[in-house]
Amino acid sequence: MAVTRRTVLKQLSTAAALGAVTSWSPVSAAARRRRLIPWSNWSGGQRCIPAQRVAPTSEAAIADMLENSRGVVRPVGASHSFSALVPTDGTLVSLAQLTGMIGHNPDTLEAEFWAGTPMSQMGQPLHEAGQALVNMADIDYQTLAGAIATSTHGTGIDYGSYSAYVSGLRLITASGDVLDCDAENNPEIFSAARVSLGALGVITRIRMKNRQPFRVHEQTWVQDTNELLEDVDRLRKENDRFEFIPILHSDVSLCVTLNETNDPNTLPKEGGGDGDKVSLLRNVHKYAGGFPNARASLVNTLAKQMDFPDVIDQSYKVFANVRDQRFNEMEYTVPAEAGPDCLREIMALVRKKNLNSFLPLEYRYIKADDIPLSMFSGRDGCAISVHQSYELDYHNFFAAVEPIFWKYEGRPHWGKLHSLNAAQLSKLYPQWQDFTALREELDPDGRFLNGHLASVFGTRMRN
């Protein structure tokens, strides 16, 4: 029988009718096989449709792929960056198959990990090896490679970012060369690669300089933000690690100290995430957002009812928190001494213009380092983070706040949203030219550049 257009249409309509009355549908089954899977970051704010996504199981496979392929290649970790570091229509290289501890040295207290290891899975093996990371961020969803690529950090004026404790790494360049880098081997590349935005090549192994395991006492309380700012010098000096979380449209903050201790453990840190607290703030925003003074009084009152149990446990069980409420984030690091004035200005602007946001800020201190593209290069820093729930548009809110950071010579967190390009960034980093010259030398064809990075480094995309 000849297959005519009418026959095909008839068969398709029969199939569609069958699909409508049963759970089986050849049409939807065919569509499911063709489902387009984009890449997206954690917040959903960044998306792309790469030509291919690969997860090599060996360094040799990565070197081979780089040597024998063309086009843009972007390494990806846990997809937790808010900025457009990852998006490409070329190749995404996930390090998800290169995870775990490779080895450790009890004499030097160093340990080497595969670069794709989630930060959440480093604490336990390090503890069993008699080591601990010197400091940790308050989220541990990132991979080790992603964390050092963006100079991710915790808090504590005596402690640097994760990148500051990298003592060695292996880099596979655009040409497929495998370079072992540390203070003695390829020292210039080592220095730059510790914070390199995935722009110098694919980092596959990272050696961290650690310390002996330690226990931490976390205390959290609510206090007036102005009181905290008046007392901030004492608080940051008298506590091993100190941060506070100013609540927008209010006069109060959550204050957190993390001090090393030999006291016995308390109950483990509670799970449960931020859902209840965020829901509270969301509802106040929704129902009282149009009445700024009443809202401030309400939030002040509600916050002061909150109770936070002390926690004492091994460091890696205390530092990280469950962050189950998705958001977009902008963060700048200003010189440490400028932190209080910068924060006061942001809080005043939010109140004055009744800006559309309800998630708290975060205010932390980080020690200076000597890494060319670190936000803490050459100066102690105060990092101030601004968040917007993923359900709300962030553009107007961040655009209103961002100029305040510029006024205080702020440097944007590489993994978080900002609007700067090479013209501004080059003035913020004394070793900018050293880094960009090295990047050009290692990747002359721009294999690791997407549109965002071309803007950041002030160069053209060539792939």
Next chain:
Amino acid sequence: MKKRIALLLLAGFSGLVACSSETGESAAEAAAPIAALQINDPVLRRTYESSCMNCHGVAGTGAPISGDVQAWAPRLAKGMDTLLDHSIDGFNSMPPMGMCPQCSEDDFVALIELMAGVKGE
């Protein structure tokens, strides 16, 4: 009077919060240890450990815990197409792509079935 209004508002907003809590877990439940999911295929195991396990292997995140058949049952009832949509596009606290940037549709189906206890390897 002012104080009374503040207390009423506090009760009201606290009520809204209580309604918004999906899990209703107590602190003790939230802190309960989780048994590790046994996955023999090394590639699938590393995929699970570097993505899903961050939430589905940690008590108190609000995500249905791997191997908790009861918690997964109402999710499975929505159908695999819906679960795939949620995995790829995100859903409430579930991030898009479930922190697995390289996962294919088949990978997502395999991981969902493993976590839901529907199918072993």
